[in-house]
Amino acid sequence: xxxxxxxxxxxxRDHAPTWDGLKAAAGSRQFNPAHxxxxxxxxxxxxAGIELGDAVSSxxxxxxxxxxxxxxxxxxxxxxxxxxxxxxKLLNTIRLAREAEAKFGVPVVPVFWMASEDxxxxxxxxxWLGDRRLHWPGATGGAVGRMPLxxxxxxxxxxxxxxxxxxDSARLQxxxxxxxxxxxxxxxxxxxxxxxxxxRFGLVILDGDDRFLKQxxxxxxxxELLNGITQRAxxxxxxxxxxxxxxxxxxRAINLFxxxxxHRARIEADGDHYxxxxxxxxxxxxxxxxxxxxxxxxxxxNVLLRPLYQESILPNIAYIGGGxxxxxxxxxxxxxQAVRVPMPVVLLRTSAALLSAK
Numbered sequence: 001x002x003x004x005x006x007x008x009x010x011x012x013r014d015h016a017p018t019w020d021g022l023k024a025a026a027g028s029r030q031f032n033p034a035h036x037x038x039x040x041x042x043x044x045x046x047x048a049g050i051e052l053g054d055a056v057s058s059x060x061x062x063x064x065x066x067x068x069x070x071x072x073x074x075x076x077x078x079x080x081x082x083x084x085x086x087x088x089k090l091l092n093t094i095r096l097a098r099e100a101e102a103k104f105g106v107p108v109v110p111v112f113w114m115a116s117e118d119x120x121x122x123x124x125x126x127x128w129l130g131d132r133r134l135h136w137p138g139a140t141g142g143a144v145g146r147m148p149l150x151x152x153x154x155x156x157x158x159x160x161x162x163x164x165x166x167x168d169s170a171r172l173q174x175x176x177x178x179x180x181x182x183x184x185x186x187x188x189x190x191x192x193x194x195x196x197x198x199x200r201f202g203l204v205i206l207d208g209d210d211r212f213l214k215q216x217x218x219x220x221x222x223x224e225l226l227n228g229i230t231q232r233a234x235x236x237x238x239x240x241x242x243x244x245x246x247x248x249x250x251x252r253a254i255n256l257f258x259x260x261x262x263h264r265a266r267i268e269a270d271g272d273h274y275x276x277x278x279x280x281x282x283x284x285x286x287x288x289x290x291x292x293x294x295x296x297x298x299x300x301x302n303v304l305l306r307p308l309y310q311e312s313i314l315p316n317i318a319y320i321g322g323g324x325x326x327x328x329x330x331x332x333x334x335x336x337q338a339v340r341v342p343m344p345v346v347l348l349r350t351s352a353a354l355l356s357a358k
Contacts, residue, residue, distance in 0.1 A: 001244075002017060002326055002330070002346070002348070003017060003348050005017070005018070008244060009330065011240070011333070012237065012240070012241070012330045012331075012333050013329075013330065013333060013343065013345075013346065014333070014336075014342065014343040014344075014345075015343075015344075015345045016345070017345055017346065017347050017348070019103070021345045022100060022317060022318060022345050023103070023104065025317040025318065025342070025344060025345050026069055026100070026104050026106070026108075026317050028342065029069060029315060029316075029317055029342055030342065031315035032216075033066060035216050035312075035313060036063070036064065036066070036315070037064070038212055038213065038215075038216060038313075039063065039213070039313055039314065040060060040063050040064045041212070042206075042210050042212055042213050043060055043063070043204060043206060044060065045210075046191065046205075046206070046207055046210070047191075047195075047205075050191070050192060050195060052199070053199050053200060055199060055200050055201060055202040056195070056199045056202060056203070056204060058202060059109045059110075059202040059203075059204050060204065062107035062109050063107075063109050063204070063315075065107055067106045067107065068106065068107040068108070068109060068315060069100075069104075069106060069107065069108045069109070069315050069316070069317050070097075070108065070109050070110070070111045070204075070314045070315055070316045070317070071093055071096050071097045071100060071108060071109075071110055071111070071316070071317060071318045071319075071320070072093065072110075072111040072112075072113055072310060072314060072316050072318070072319050072320070072344075073089040073090060073092065073093045073111075073112060073113065073319065073320040073321065073349070074112070074113030074114070074115050074310070074319075074321070075089060075112075075113075075114075075115060076115045076118045076120075076123060076124045076144070077114055077115065077116055077118070077124055077144055077145055077186050077187060077190045078123070078124045078126075078127060079124060079125060079126060079127045079134065079136050079155065079180075079186075080127040080129075080134070080159060080176070080180070080193070081127075081190070081193060081194060081197075082124065082127050083127075083128075085322065085349060085350070085351070087197070087198075088349055088350040089320055089321070089322075089349045089350075090110075090112055090194065090198050090203060091198075091350075092320050092347075092349050092350055093110040093111070093112070093203070093320050094110045094198065094201045094202070094203055096110075096318065096320065096347070097109060097110035097202075098110075100317070100318075108317075109202070109204055110201070110202060110203050110204065111203075111204050111205075111206055111314060111316075112194060112198075112203055112204070112205045112206065113206055113208060113310055114145065114187060114190055114191065114205060114206065114207045114208075115145075115208075115306075116143060116144065116145020116146070116186075116187040116190075116207050116208065116209045117143040117144075117145060117208065117209050117257075117259070117264065117300045117301075118143070118144055118145075119140075119141075119142060119143055119144060119257075119264035120140075120144075121138070121140040121141075121144055121147075122140065124144055124186075125137075125138070127159075129159060129162035129163065130162060132158070132162045134155050134158050134159050134162070135155070136149075136151065136152060136155045137151055138150060138151060141262040141263065142259065142260075142261065142262045142263050142264050143209060143259055143264050143300065144186055145185060145186055145187030145190075145207065145209055146185055146186075146187065146209070147185060147186050148182070148183075148184070148185055149180060149181065149182050149183075149184055149185065149186060149189060150182055151182070152180050152181070152182055152189075153181075153182060155180075156176050156177055156180050159173075159176055160173040160176060160177070175193065175196050176193070178192070179192040179193040179196065180193070187207055187209070190205075191205045191207070206314075208306075208309060208310070208313075209297070209300075210297070211296060211297040213313050214296035214297055214299065214309075215296050216312060216313050217296070217301075217308075217309045217312050217313065218292060218293065218296045218299075220305075220308055220309075220312060220339050220341075221256060221292060221296070221299055221301070221305075222289060222292060223339065224254065224255060224256055224305065225254060225256065225267070225274070225288060225289070225292070226285075226289075228253055228254065229335065229338050229339065230251050230252075230255040230304055230305055230335055231251040231252065231253055231255070233332075233334040233335035233337075233338050234247075234249075234251035234304060234331050234332070234334075234335060235251060236334050237330070237331045237332070237333060237334055237335075238251075238331060241330065241331070245327070245330075247331060248324060248327035248328040248330075248331065249303050249304050249328040249331060251304055251331075252266070252302070253268070253269060254266070254267050254268060254269065254274075255301065255302045255304050255305045256299055256300065256301060256302065256305065257299070257300040257301075257302060258276040258280055258281070258298060258299060258300070259297070259298050259299070259300050260276075260280065260298065263278055263280065264300060265277040265278040265280045267288075270282075272284070272285075273285075274288045303328060304328065304331065304332065304335070307319070307329060307332055308332075308335065308336065308339060308341055311336070311341050311342065311343070311344060312341055316344050317344050317345060318344050318345040318346070318347055319344050319345070319346050319347070320346075320347045320348075320349050321346065321347075321348070321349060322348070322349055322351065323348065323351065325346075326346050326348060329346045330346075
């Protein structure tokens with residue numbers, strides 16, 4: 001319905017998924033100029049130790065310009081970039097950014113948002129090569145991007161064996177061994193692997209699990225803790241969507257997690273205190289707000305607040321996602337309005353279904 005520009009959905013988004021919608025988003029996008037140098041510095045810091053290459057260096061230089069825009073996709077940090085639709089999302093983003101830059105006459109940079117704070121290890125600990133399932137064993141716990149790649153060497157050996165002796169196999173095997181090492185975290189390995197494959201197209205890879213970027217988002221996290229802005233806005237959207245669609249994502253009273261070693265746990269109000277679940281710390285309201293101010297890196301938005309984080313720190317005009325992602329973005333229009341952050345165009349990634357002969 002969204003791709004077909006069904007009129008029912010027009011009130012759930014700021015712009016249609018068309019070139020006219022992208023043009024309107026680009027023309028109206030306001031971005032806090034104080035955020036731009038923080039963003040650029042964070043990207044340079046995250047790429048430390050990696051040879052950027054001309055294309056990525058150019059993209060980072062573009063981002064520093066006051067008129068530069070971004071087009072973004074994101075995904076969980078699946079081992080070896082996971083399902084085939086992840087590379088498709090990245091290629092969709094690269095292509096659309098290139099076309100938008102030519103059409104609009106301003107710099108448009110493609111960005112891959114690494115969902116490094118996700119904590120569902122079972123969804124990211126495997127990949128398929130042909131009919132071979134490659135599984136990275138280990139215990140579940142905390143943000144997956146922070147996990148050291150213990151035990152990855154055996155999985156890389158299996159991947160190299162599955163690649164066989166075909167064209168470019170030796171190059172890819174060397175690349176896997178260089179990127180996925182036991183002395184790296186999953187986020188570090190994913191950045192290096194995605195950069196090696198797609199950096200030549202100018203793709204910029206961003207990890208939101210960053211203290212300085214979260215400082216920019218802290219005012220919205222504070223609003224969430226004090227006033228529960230997400231639940232009220234999303235409940236209103238769900239009521240409006242109800243005649244046609246069931247909710248894709250569930251809004252809680254507090255849509256933030258607390259991060260600590262081995263844990264990404266919900267924060268819940270408990271009387272006149274806030275309790276971090278699974279044995280986490282307990283705060284008075286004053287203590288919690290002070291902790292947020294001092295240690296913003298310990299707070300992590302859930303699936304419904306993450307888009308607000310993305311749009312707060314990027315001069316973004318479009319997000320490319322799968323069908324499920326687009327469905328929960330349709331729940332967010334009034335949340336974007338409440339915090340006065342522009343909502344981007346949302347676009348469907350290249351998608352396909354395999355139909356059996358039967």
